[in-house]
Amino acid sequence: METERPSKSWSIHTRSEIISKYQVMERIGSGAYADVYRGRRLSDDVTVALKEIHDYQSAFREIEALQMLQGSPNVIVLHEYFWREDEDAVLVLEYLTTDLTTVISDAAKEGLSLPVGEMKRWMIQILCGLDACHRNMIIHRDLKPSNLLISDRGILKLADFGQARILTEDGFDAFEENPPPCEHDGSNHESLLHQPEAFPHTDSTSQFGCGNQEHGGSHEEYFSVLDELKTKRSTDDIDKDTNIPDGNTSCLATCTTSDIDNDPMRTSFSYEALEGEDKEHGCLTSCVGTRWFRAPELLYGSTNYGVEIDLWSLGCIFAELLTLNPLFPGTADIDQLSRIINVLGNLDERAWPGCSKLPDYGIISFSKVENPAGVEACLPNRSPDEVSLVKKLVCYDPARRATTMELLHDKYFNEEPLPVPVSELRVPLTKKNEDEDSVGGWHDYNETGSDSDFDDFGPMNITRTGTGFSIQFP
Structure with a gap:
């Protein structure tokens, strides 16, 4: 006989403040820390998504980020939320019918590349949504096609901010004088949060469907602001490392095991993150994101990063739009690093000044790659401009x-x-089948595999050093 779920997990069906306003319908996504239901708003029959989050910090992060991003046309709308002591948070989100994963998989099934004009529009919408995040100093930390939801009218919106981090105080804008670009769908986005928009919107639109604006600061100025913010981060803004995990993905290439005390890599940051982060310096955690889209600095255990990790993920997404296949489909974190190195070449101080200071750089090494494939080899039959676009993002040095x-x-x-x-985009009618073991945005990648398994990689050399162990893979 099936075991009855704890009553708390079904609180969404019994909480009077929710069922008085919404009809809770079928569950459309489920994970360790959240469940998503399709719902109907009783006042006007509008379909919504009701996201019940069982983890306090994930709920706090998502609410805080979405409040700051209210009014951003390429970010999912948070209508309202319900949260009280001893109850899970329930977020009322706009319901979007499909996602970029389905766009890609449908095109792959047809055996045809996405038309370039359509692909460019998808890319611009992703850029507009991510630009709104980064202007508010919000790192999404889990960008992937399944977290890019799409309305039946073709508007793409960033979703699933449960892993997001805000690098500065609410309302700070590094480029206040320039409003962010946006993709308008003309709909009336009702919000019951009454939060001020982070940026004013202009009625004039350019070719991109974005606000008419000048370039928002130089590359150096942009990252200068980020560096300053990371330096000033207070001890009150510590990341507690309680985010919604991506299935069975591991934190680092150093392998997450239950037998921590006996593990030869005990000195790696991966275990420090599990036990508690550096409160003195306000370190972030490297255990974020989905493996296929995870920046190399995260795979090497970095805790001092910014929006640059989203930019790496963006490059992987663009490459997947171009080829309809994931760029780096690693089966484990070590395999993920190996695939990246085989394409970009050896990770050393020439490729990325300062990389040797990464926490796990001295622990994990690979045999020298004499002839790396290069990004061009991963994008066959694509134009030089398309290859250049991906290379501007998929590079070792975050700066x-x-x-x-x-x-x-x-x-x-x-x-x-x-x-x-946007009106000419071909929008899939339905999503691909949801993965019942994850929630994502409303489902998640299940191709990312399990935690690092060193047995998959044949022989390896383990050497004791003054501070721990070094592992070299062939």
Whole structure:
């Protein structure tokens, strides 16, 4: 006989303040820390998504980020939320019918590349949504196609902010004088939060469907602000490392095990993150994001990062739009690093000044790659401009990754074929089948595999050093 779920997990069906306003319908996503239901608002029959979050900090992060991003047309709308002591938070979100994963998989099934004009419009919408985040100093930390939801009218919106981090005080804008670009759908986004919009919107639109604006600061100025913010981060803004995990993905290439005390890599940051973060310096955690889209600095245990990790993920998403296949489909964290190195070449001080200071750089090493494949080999039959676009993002040195604003002004989007209007995008009618073990945005990648398994990689050399162990893979 099936075991009855604890009453708290079904609180959404019994809480009077919710059922008095919404009809709770079928569950459309489920994970360790959240369940998502389709709902109907009783006052006007509008379909909504009701996200019941069982983890306090994930709920807090998502609510805080979405409040700051209210009014951003390419970020999912938070209508209202319910939260009281001893109850799970329930977020009332706009209901979006499909996602970018389905766009990609449908095209792959047809055996046809996405039309360039459509692909450019999807890319611009992603850039507009991410630009709104980064202007508010919000790192999404889990960008992937399944977290890019799409309305039946073709508007793409960033979703699932349960892992998001805000790098500064509420309302701070590094580029206050320039409003962010946006993709308007003309709909009336009701919000019961009454939060001020982070940026004013202009009625005049450019070719991109974005606010008419000048370039928002130089590349150096952009990252200078980020560095300053990371330096000033207070001890009250400590990341507690309680985010919604991506299935069975591991934190680091150093392998997460239950037998911590006996593990030869006990000195790695991966275990420090599990036990509690550096409260004195306000360190972030490297255990974020989905493996296929995780920046190399995270795979090497970095805790001093910024929006640059989103830019790496963005490059992986763009590459997948171009080829309809994931760029780095690693089966484990070590395999993920190996795939990246085989394409980009050896990670050393010439490729990325300062990389040797990464926490796990001295612990994990690979045999020297004499002839790396290069990004070009991963994007066969794509134009030089398309290859260049991906290379501006998929590079080792975070400071060299192009910002969202720089990319929105890239010549690629101004050349024929031009981006099609949103109304001309082909939108899948339904999503692919949801993964019942994850929630994502409303489902998640299940191709990312399990935790690192060193047995999958054949022989390896383990050497004791003065501070711990070093592992070299062939």
